[in-house]
Amino acid sequence: MNARASWILAGLLASASLASAQEPIAPKETTKLFNGKNLDGWTTWLKDTKRDDPRQVFTVKDGIIHVSGDGFGYLATAKEYRDYHLSVEYKWGKKTDGGKHVRNSGILLHAIGPDGGAGGAWMSCIECQLAQGCVGDLIVIRGKDKDGKLIPVELKAETALGSDKRPRWKAGGEVMTFSNRQLWWNKHEAGFKELLDTRGKDDVESPLGEWTKVECICRGSKIEIRVNGTTVNKALDVFPAAGKILLQTEGFEVFFRNVDVRPLEPPKEEDDGSYAKVEMRGKLTYYRSGERWPVPERAHEFWTLSGKNVYCTLHFDKNKEFLEFAKKNEGKTVIVRGTVDRNRGTPGVAWNHVTVTVTSIEVAKEDP
Numbered sequence: 308m309n310a311r312a313s314w315i316l317a318g319l320l321a322s323a324s325l326a327s328a329q330e331p332i333a334p335k336e337t338t339k340l341f342n343g344k345n346l347d348g349w350t351t352w353l354k355d356t357k358r359d360d361p362r363q364v365f366t367v368k369d370g371i372i373h374v375s376g377d378g379f380g381y382l383a384t385a386k387e388y389r390d391y392h393l394s395v396e397y398k399w400g401k402k403t404d405g406g407k408h409v410r411n412s413g414i415l416l417h418a419i420g421p422d423g424g425a426g427g428a429w430m431s432c433i434e435c436q437l438a439q440g441c442v443g444d445l446i447v448i449r450g451k452d453k454d455g456k457l458i459p460v461e462l463k464a465e466t467a468l469g470s471d472k473r474p475r476w477k478a479g480g481e482v483m484t485f486s487n488r489q490l491w492w493n494k495h496e497a498g499f500k501e502l503l504d505t506r507g508k509d510d511v512e513s514p515l516g517e518w519t520k521v522e523c524i525c526r527g528s529k530i531e532i533r534v535n536g537t538t539v540n541k542a543l544d545v546f547p548a549a550g551k552i553l554l555q556t557e558g559f560e561v562f563f564r565n566v567d568v569r570p571l572e573p574p575k576e577e578d579d580g581s582y583a584k585v586e587m588r589g590k591l592t593y594y595r596s597g598e599r600w601p602v603p604e605r606a607h608e609f610w611t612l613s614g615k616n617v618y619c620t621l622h623f624d625k626n627k628e629f630l631e632f633a634k635k636n637e638g639k640t641v642i643v644r645g646t647v648d649r650n651r652g653t654p655g656v657a658w659n660h661v662t663v664t665v666t667s668i669e670v671a672k673e674d675p
Contacts, residue, residue, distance in 0.1 A: 331389040331549035337569040340384055340552065343370040353380035353556075354428040364556055372563040374412070374556045376402050379428040381415060381553040389549035391568040393523040397437060399515060400560025409439035409501045412561045415448070415553035416523055416530065417545065420458050425450030430553065431458040433545060435523055435532055436489075437561075440499050442512040442519065443492035443532045443539035447485050461486040462530070462542040471497040476540045485542075492532070492539040511537045518564070526571055527586050544644075546672075585663065587643045588671060589613050591636055612643055612663075621645075621665050629665055640671040 340348065345367055351360045355378060365382050366373045372382070399410050418432035425431055425448045436444035449460045462485050467477035474483055475491040496507030504515055511534045513519040522533040528548040532540040554563055589612040611620055621633075621643065645665040 331387040333390040334388070334568045334570050337567055339567045341372060341566040346382065348385050349382045350385055351380065351382055352422045353378045354423065370564065372554070374554065374561045374563065376556055376558050376560040379557055381429065381555050383418065384552045387550050388552060388568060389525065390527065390571055391525055392571055393552060393568050394520065394565065395563060396518045396520050396565045398518045398562045400562060402560035403503065404558030407503055409503055409505070410559040411438040411557045412559060413437050413555040414521060414523060415555060416525060417547045417550035418553050419547050419550040420450050420452050424452065430551065431460050432550065432553065433460065433462060433530065435521065440501060440505065440507045440510060441495065442521070443534050444495065445490040445530070445532070445540055445542055447487065459546065461546055463544040464490050464542045469497045490540065490542065511535050511539065524571070584646055587612055588640065591633060591639055591641045593637055621663055629668055632668055636670055641668055642671050643668045
């Protein structure tokens with residue numbers, strides 16, 4: 308499979324996750340979420356006054372969003388997004404919460420569920436932390452849906468433990484699951500005391516009073532965070548993988564500008580050229596040619612995944628756990644992660660009919 312085909316396949320197969328009243332938008336061109344004039348296209352939420360903003364916590368002046376920091380809540384995009392490259396610039400104001408700890412705010416990604424569904428202040432989401440010294444940390448925020456049921460937000464990441472035994476992102480490290488804790492950015496200083504207006508020794512955020520640029524690249528169920536052009540964190544198997552984008556107020560004055568989303572660029576190859584990593588969603592089907600049960604020895608040739616713009620053969624490498632899963636869940640919509648082997652099938656010719664070596668498989672959280 309050539310690089311272009313690999314990109315097309317990966318893009319088409321990215322999952323968007325939890326259902327909502329609107330279809331998440333994958334931008335086809337650069338879109339300014341903030342028009343520089345007013346807050347059209349945004350909604351407000353404050354823990355104490357809900358959708359009303361009587362204290363004018365969120366205002367616009369001179370092409371900049373001003374967040375006074377008075378209270379806990381957020382600005383939320385009216386629309387939901389998926390598969391995008393978000394760019395935001397922020398700068399701290401003078402007001403603090405009166406305490407001794409670092410200035411704090413965040414960019415909340417893939418926000419779903421009701422307003423205030425998480426503790427009355429936030430939505431269920433993945434937070435890209437903006438707190439001083441912690442910019443680029445990823446925080447899982449779990450809340451409840453409209454029926455009061457927990458929304459199981461989580462992510463995984465390749466990690467390494469620092470001298471403080473806290474996990475940080477490290478490419479190629481041990482994969483850990485985060486459902487109730489914080490994934491620190493790769494050079495988060497061990498022992499950083501998070502005192503007001505202090506910095507870690509390897510911080511890449513701009514000095515106090517200057518603008519810092521944060522980019523959140525959300526590709527399927529993966530998130531990459533860049534701060535001033537430096538990649539500081541990555542997550543995979545993120546749930547949910549789509550939702551609203553929120554700008555947080557958390558007790559500190561902060562300014563935002565140049566808030567936009569743009570289409571994803573083709574991913575760079577990260578392998579030796581023999582395979583490409585993909586995530587797929589589709590109906591699991593047993594190919595009815597030859598013996599059905601018990602599963603034939605070369606069972607991978609007889610299982611397929613089919614859905615919109617995809618039809619492929621699944622290669623389980625004789626993994627008994629995957630085979631048992633397949634038998635129990637035939638006909639269901641599943642999410643499959645694995646690699647496209649370019650030495651199998653007809654790569655580069657029939658890119659929508661390839662063989663995938665499966666590394667994980669699960670029933671989709673909703674079966675449309």
